[in-house]
Amino acid sequence: MDLNELRNLDFQTIGLTSLGTRLVIFTFVFILIVGAVIYFDTMPQKEMLERSQNEEQTLLQTVDRKQRLAANLEAYEAQIEEMETRFGELLRQLPNKREAENLIDNVAETSLSNGLTNEQIRPGEETLHDFYAEMTYYLTLRGTYEELTDFISDAANLPRIVTLHNPAIKPNEDVTDDGPRKLSMKIEAKTYRYLERDEQGGGQ
Structure with missing residues:
Protein backbone atom coordinates (compact mmCIF):
# COMPACT_ATOMS: atom_id res chain seq x y z
CA MET A 1 0.00 0.00 0.00
CA ASN A 72 -57.00 -10.88 50.53
CA LEU A 73 -60.28 -9.31 49.41
CA GLU A 74 -62.45 -11.60 51.54
CA ALA A 75 -60.33 -10.88 54.62
CA TYR A 76 -60.59 -7.13 53.97
CA GLU A 77 -64.36 -7.36 53.53
CA ALA A 78 -64.63 -9.30 56.80
CA GLN A 79 -62.57 -6.63 58.59
CA ILE A 80 -64.77 -3.86 57.19
CA GLU A 81 -67.90 -5.72 58.28
CA GLU A 82 -66.46 -6.15 61.77
CA MET A 83 -65.52 -2.45 61.93
CA GLU A 84 -69.04 -1.45 60.86
CA THR A 85 -70.49 -3.70 63.58
CA ARG A 86 -68.25 -2.15 66.24
CA PHE A 87 -69.02 1.32 64.95
CA GLY A 88 -72.73 0.60 65.25
CA GLU A 89 -72.21 -0.61 68.81
CA LEU A 90 -70.42 2.62 69.68
CA LEU A 91 -73.17 4.69 68.09
CA ARG A 92 -75.75 2.88 70.19
CA GLN A 93 -73.86 4.09 73.26
CA LEU A 94 -74.37 7.69 72.20
CA PRO A 95 -77.60 9.14 73.58
CA ASN A 96 -80.00 11.20 71.55
CA LYS A 97 -80.53 14.86 72.39
CA ARG A 98 -83.13 14.28 75.11
CA GLU A 99 -81.12 11.49 76.74
CA ALA A 100 -77.93 13.57 76.63
CA GLU A 101 -79.58 16.42 78.52
CA ASN A 102 -80.42 13.96 81.31
CA LEU A 103 -77.04 12.26 81.24
CA ILE A 104 -75.39 14.86 83.45
CA ASP A 105 -77.98 13.95 86.09
CA ASN A 106 -76.47 10.45 86.11
CA VAL A 107 -73.05 11.98 86.70
CA ALA A 108 -74.42 14.08 89.57
CA GLU A 109 -76.14 11.04 91.08
CA THR A 110 -72.87 9.11 90.81
CA SER A 111 -71.08 11.83 92.75
CA LEU A 112 -73.74 11.82 95.47
CA SER A 113 -73.65 8.02 95.73
CA ASN A 114 -69.93 8.32 96.44
CA GLY A 115 -70.55 10.74 99.29
CA LEU A 116 -69.50 13.88 97.44
CA THR A 117 -71.06 17.31 97.68
CA ASN A 118 -71.91 18.97 94.37
CA GLU A 119 -70.84 22.57 94.81
CA GLN A 120 -71.37 23.50 91.16
CA ILE A 121 -72.47 21.91 87.88
CA ARG A 122 -72.22 24.40 85.03
CA PRO A 123 -72.96 23.52 81.39
CA GLY A 124 -70.54 24.71 78.70
CA GLU A 125 -71.01 25.18 74.98
CA GLU A 126 -71.96 22.29 72.74
CA THR A 127 -69.46 21.45 69.96
CA LEU A 128 -70.79 19.86 66.78
CA HIS A 129 -68.74 17.33 64.80
CA ASP A 130 -69.52 15.30 61.68
CA PHE A 131 -72.04 12.90 63.20
CA TYR A 132 -71.99 13.65 66.93
CA ALA A 133 -72.05 16.57 69.35
CA GLU A 134 -69.77 17.05 72.34
CA MET A 135 -71.35 18.52 75.49
CA THR A 136 -69.10 19.82 78.25
CA TYR A 137 -70.05 20.35 81.91
CA TYR A 138 -67.86 21.96 84.55
CA LEU A 139 -68.16 20.31 87.96
CA THR A 140 -66.92 21.40 91.37
CA LEU A 141 -67.12 18.56 93.90
CA ARG A 142 -66.13 18.24 97.54
CA GLY A 143 -65.20 15.10 99.44
CA THR A 144 -62.36 12.95 100.66
CA TYR A 145 -59.63 11.71 98.36
CA GLU A 146 -61.11 8.21 98.35
CA GLU A 147 -64.58 9.56 97.52
CA LEU A 148 -63.21 11.59 94.63
CA THR A 149 -61.28 8.65 93.13
CA ASP A 150 -64.30 6.36 93.53
CA PHE A 151 -66.42 8.91 91.66
CA ILE A 152 -63.93 9.07 88.77
CA SER A 153 -63.92 5.26 88.53
CA ASP A 154 -67.72 4.95 88.68
CA ALA A 155 -68.26 7.76 86.14
CA ALA A 156 -65.99 5.98 83.67
CA ASN A 157 -68.16 2.85 84.00
CA LEU A 158 -71.48 4.54 83.25
CA PRO A 159 -73.41 2.75 80.46
CA ARG A 160 -73.33 5.90 78.34
CA ILE A 161 -70.05 7.45 77.19
CA VAL A 162 -68.79 10.04 79.66
CA THR A 163 -65.19 11.24 79.71
CA LEU A 164 -63.53 13.27 82.47
CA HIS A 165 -60.84 15.86 81.78
CA ASN A 166 -58.50 18.31 83.53
CA PRO A 167 -59.08 17.40 87.18
CA ALA A 168 -57.72 19.95 89.65
CA ILE A 169 -57.73 19.00 93.35
CA LYS A 170 -56.95 21.31 96.25
CA PRO A 171 -57.63 21.30 100.00
CA ASN A 172 -61.10 22.49 100.93
CA GLU A 173 -61.12 25.94 102.47
CA ASP A 174 -63.53 24.89 105.24
CA VAL A 175 -61.15 22.77 107.29
CA THR A 176 -62.44 20.90 110.35
CA ASP A 177 -60.57 18.68 112.75
CA ASP A 178 -63.23 15.99 112.88
CA GLY A 179 -63.19 13.22 110.28
CA PRO A 180 -61.14 12.79 107.08
CA ARG A 181 -59.90 15.94 105.46
CA LYS A 182 -62.13 17.19 102.65
CA LEU A 183 -60.81 18.15 99.23
CA SER A 184 -62.29 20.28 96.46
CA MET A 185 -62.04 19.08 92.87
CA LYS A 186 -62.83 20.93 89.67
CA ILE A 187 -63.22 18.67 86.65
CA GLU A 188 -64.72 18.71 83.16
CA ALA A 189 -67.25 16.03 82.25
CA LYS A 190 -67.88 15.54 78.55
CA THR A 191 -70.84 13.65 77.18
CA TYR A 192 -71.60 12.89 73.57
CA ARG A 193 -74.81 12.60 71.63
CA TYR A 194 -75.65 11.40 68.16
CA LEU A 195 -76.68 14.18 65.77
CA GLU A 196 -80.17 13.96 64.35
CA ARG A 197 -80.39 13.72 60.57
CA ASP A 198 -81.33 17.38 60.17
CA GLU A 199 -78.33 18.43 62.31
CA GLN A 200 -75.64 16.53 60.38
CA GLY A 201 -73.41 18.49 58.06
CA GLY A 202 -73.36 21.55 60.29
CA GLY A 203 -70.27 20.63 62.32
CA GLN A 204 -67.73 23.21 63.41
Whole structure:
Protein backbone atom coordinates (compact mmCIF):
# COMPACT_ATOMS: atom_id res chain seq x y z
CA MET A 1 0.00 0.00 0.00
CA ASP A 2 1.41 3.38 -1.01
CA LEU A 3 0.75 6.24 1.43
CA ASN A 4 1.24 8.78 -1.35
CA GLU A 5 -1.49 6.98 -3.23
CA LEU A 6 -3.86 7.50 -0.28
CA ARG A 7 -2.93 11.15 0.03
CA ASN A 8 -3.53 11.78 -3.69
CA LEU A 9 -6.63 9.56 -3.86
CA ASP A 10 -9.13 10.48 -6.56
CA PHE A 11 -12.51 8.78 -6.12
CA GLN A 12 -13.05 8.91 -9.89
CA THR A 13 -10.03 6.65 -10.44
CA ILE A 14 -10.41 4.53 -7.27
CA GLY A 15 -10.71 1.43 -9.37
CA LEU A 16 -7.16 1.93 -10.67
CA THR A 17 -5.57 2.03 -7.24
CA SER A 18 -3.65 -0.85 -5.75
CA LEU A 19 -5.37 -3.74 -3.93
CA GLY A 20 -4.02 -2.64 -0.56
CA THR A 21 -5.36 0.88 -1.00
CA ARG A 22 -8.74 -0.45 -2.05
CA LEU A 23 -8.82 -2.73 1.00
CA VAL A 24 -8.05 0.18 3.29
CA ILE A 25 -10.78 2.26 1.67
CA PHE A 26 -13.23 -0.63 1.83
CA THR A 27 -12.44 -1.24 5.52
CA PHE A 28 -12.86 2.46 6.31
CA VAL A 29 -16.20 2.64 4.49
CA PHE A 30 -17.36 -0.58 6.16
CA ILE A 31 -16.50 0.81 9.60
CA LEU A 32 -18.41 4.02 8.80
CA ILE A 33 -21.47 2.06 7.70
CA VAL A 34 -21.40 -0.23 10.73
CA GLY A 35 -20.93 2.78 13.03
CA ALA A 36 -23.83 4.60 11.41
CA VAL A 37 -26.07 1.54 11.72
CA ILE A 38 -25.16 1.16 15.40
CA TYR A 39 -25.65 4.84 16.15
CA PHE A 40 -28.84 5.46 14.19
CA ASP A 41 -30.53 2.06 14.49
CA THR A 42 -29.11 -0.33 17.08
CA MET A 43 -28.67 2.15 19.95
CA PRO A 44 -32.23 3.59 19.72
CA GLN A 45 -33.60 0.06 19.58
CA LYS A 46 -31.53 -0.86 22.64
CA GLU A 47 -32.90 2.16 24.51
CA MET A 48 -36.43 1.19 23.50
CA LEU A 49 -35.78 -2.36 24.67
CA GLU A 50 -34.55 -1.11 28.06
CA ARG A 51 -37.61 1.13 28.42
CA SER A 52 -39.87 -1.78 27.49
CA GLN A 53 -38.15 -4.01 30.03
CA ASN A 54 -38.58 -1.37 32.75
CA GLU A 55 -42.25 -0.95 31.84
CA GLU A 56 -42.66 -4.72 31.91
CA GLN A 57 -41.21 -4.87 35.43
CA THR A 58 -43.53 -2.08 36.55
CA LEU A 59 -46.55 -3.86 35.06
CA LEU A 60 -45.53 -7.16 36.63
CA GLN A 61 -45.24 -5.48 40.04
CA THR A 62 -48.66 -3.87 39.55
CA VAL A 63 -50.20 -7.21 38.57
CA ASP A 64 -48.56 -8.91 41.56
CA ARG A 65 -49.85 -6.24 43.95
CA LYS A 66 -53.38 -6.48 42.55
CA GLN A 67 -53.29 -10.27 42.73
CA ARG A 68 -52.32 -10.08 46.41
CA LEU A 69 -55.11 -7.58 47.03
CA ALA A 70 -57.60 -9.83 45.26
CA ALA A 71 -56.43 -12.82 47.29
CA ASN A 72 -57.00 -10.88 50.53
CA LEU A 73 -60.28 -9.31 49.41
CA GLU A 74 -62.45 -11.60 51.54
CA ALA A 75 -60.33 -10.88 54.62
CA TYR A 76 -60.59 -7.13 53.97
CA GLU A 77 -64.36 -7.36 53.53
CA ALA A 78 -64.63 -9.30 56.80
CA GLN A 79 -62.57 -6.63 58.59
CA ILE A 80 -64.77 -3.86 57.19
CA GLU A 81 -67.90 -5.72 58.28
CA GLU A 82 -66.46 -6.15 61.77
CA MET A 83 -65.52 -2.45 61.93
CA GLU A 84 -69.04 -1.45 60.86
CA THR A 85 -70.49 -3.70 63.58
CA ARG A 86 -68.25 -2.15 66.24
CA PHE A 87 -69.02 1.32 64.95
CA GLY A 88 -72.73 0.60 65.25
CA GLU A 89 -72.21 -0.61 68.81
CA LEU A 90 -70.42 2.62 69.68
CA LEU A 91 -73.17 4.69 68.09
CA ARG A 92 -75.75 2.88 70.19
CA GLN A 93 -73.86 4.09 73.26
CA LEU A 94 -74.37 7.69 72.20
CA PRO A 95 -77.60 9.14 73.58
CA ASN A 96 -80.00 11.20 71.55
CA LYS A 97 -80.53 14.86 72.39
CA ARG A 98 -83.13 14.28 75.11
CA GLU A 99 -81.12 11.49 76.74
CA ALA A 100 -77.93 13.57 76.63
CA GLU A 101 -79.58 16.42 78.52
CA ASN A 102 -80.42 13.96 81.31
CA LEU A 103 -77.04 12.26 81.24
CA ILE A 104 -75.39 14.86 83.45
CA ASP A 105 -77.98 13.95 86.09
CA ASN A 106 -76.47 10.45 86.11
CA VAL A 107 -73.05 11.98 86.70
CA ALA A 108 -74.42 14.08 89.57
CA GLU A 109 -76.14 11.04 91.08
CA THR A 110 -72.87 9.11 90.81
CA SER A 111 -71.08 11.83 92.75
CA LEU A 112 -73.74 11.82 95.47
CA SER A 113 -73.65 8.02 95.73
CA ASN A 114 -69.93 8.32 96.44
CA GLY A 115 -70.55 10.74 99.29
CA LEU A 116 -69.50 13.88 97.44
CA THR A 117 -71.06 17.31 97.68
CA ASN A 118 -71.91 18.97 94.37
CA GLU A 119 -70.84 22.57 94.81
CA GLN A 120 -71.37 23.50 91.16
CA ILE A 121 -72.47 21.91 87.88
CA ARG A 122 -72.22 24.40 85.03
CA PRO A 123 -72.96 23.52 81.39
CA GLY A 124 -70.54 24.71 78.70
CA GLU A 125 -71.01 25.18 74.98
CA GLU A 126 -71.96 22.29 72.74
CA THR A 127 -69.46 21.45 69.96
CA LEU A 128 -70.79 19.86 66.78
CA HIS A 129 -68.74 17.33 64.80
CA ASP A 130 -69.52 15.30 61.68
CA PHE A 131 -72.04 12.90 63.20
CA TYR A 132 -71.99 13.65 66.93
CA ALA A 133 -72.05 16.57 69.35
CA GLU A 134 -69.77 17.05 72.34
CA MET A 135 -71.35 18.52 75.49
CA THR A 136 -69.10 19.82 78.25
CA TYR A 137 -70.05 20.35 81.91
CA TYR A 138 -67.86 21.96 84.55
CA LEU A 139 -68.16 20.31 87.96
CA THR A 140 -66.92 21.40 91.37
CA LEU A 141 -67.12 18.56 93.90
CA ARG A 142 -66.13 18.24 97.54
CA GLY A 143 -65.20 15.10 99.44
CA THR A 144 -62.36 12.95 100.66
CA TYR A 145 -59.63 11.71 98.36
CA GLU A 146 -61.11 8.21 98.35
CA GLU A 147 -64.58 9.56 97.52
CA LEU A 148 -63.21 11.59 94.63
CA THR A 149 -61.28 8.65 93.13
CA ASP A 150 -64.30 6.36 93.53
CA PHE A 151 -66.42 8.91 91.66
CA ILE A 152 -63.93 9.07 88.77
CA SER A 153 -63.92 5.26 88.53
CA ASP A 154 -67.72 4.95 88.68
CA ALA A 155 -68.26 7.76 86.14
CA ALA A 156 -65.99 5.98 83.67
CA ASN A 157 -68.16 2.85 84.00
CA LEU A 158 -71.48 4.54 83.25
CA PRO A 159 -73.41 2.75 80.46
CA ARG A 160 -73.33 5.90 78.34
CA ILE A 161 -70.05 7.45 77.19
CA VAL A 162 -68.79 10.04 79.66
CA THR A 163 -65.19 11.24 79.71
CA LEU A 164 -63.53 13.27 82.47
CA HIS A 165 -60.84 15.86 81.78
CA ASN A 166 -58.50 18.31 83.53
CA PRO A 167 -59.08 17.40 87.18
CA ALA A 168 -57.72 19.95 89.65
CA ILE A 169 -57.73 19.00 93.35
CA LYS A 170 -56.95 21.31 96.25
CA PRO A 171 -57.63 21.30 100.00
CA ASN A 172 -61.10 22.49 100.93
CA GLU A 173 -61.12 25.94 102.47
CA ASP A 174 -63.53 24.89 105.24
CA VAL A 175 -61.15 22.77 107.29
CA THR A 176 -62.44 20.90 110.35
CA ASP A 177 -60.57 18.68 112.75
CA ASP A 178 -63.23 15.99 112.88
CA GLY A 179 -63.19 13.22 110.28
CA PRO A 180 -61.14 12.79 107.08
CA ARG A 181 -59.90 15.94 105.46
CA LYS A 182 -62.13 17.19 102.65
CA LEU A 183 -60.81 18.15 99.23
CA SER A 184 -62.29 20.28 96.46
CA MET A 185 -62.04 19.08 92.87
CA LYS A 186 -62.83 20.93 89.67
CA ILE A 187 -63.22 18.67 86.65
CA GLU A 188 -64.72 18.71 83.16
CA ALA A 189 -67.25 16.03 82.25
CA LYS A 190 -67.88 15.54 78.55
CA THR A 191 -70.84 13.65 77.18
CA TYR A 192 -71.60 12.89 73.57
CA ARG A 193 -74.81 12.60 71.63
CA TYR A 194 -75.65 11.40 68.16
CA LEU A 195 -76.68 14.18 65.77
CA GLU A 196 -80.17 13.96 64.35
CA ARG A 197 -80.39 13.72 60.57
CA ASP A 198 -81.33 17.38 60.17
CA GLU A 199 -78.33 18.43 62.31
CA GLN A 200 -75.64 16.53 60.38
CA GLY A 201 -73.41 18.49 58.06
CA GLY A 202 -73.36 21.55 60.29
CA GLY A 203 -70.27 20.63 62.32
CA GLN A 204 -67.73 23.21 63.41
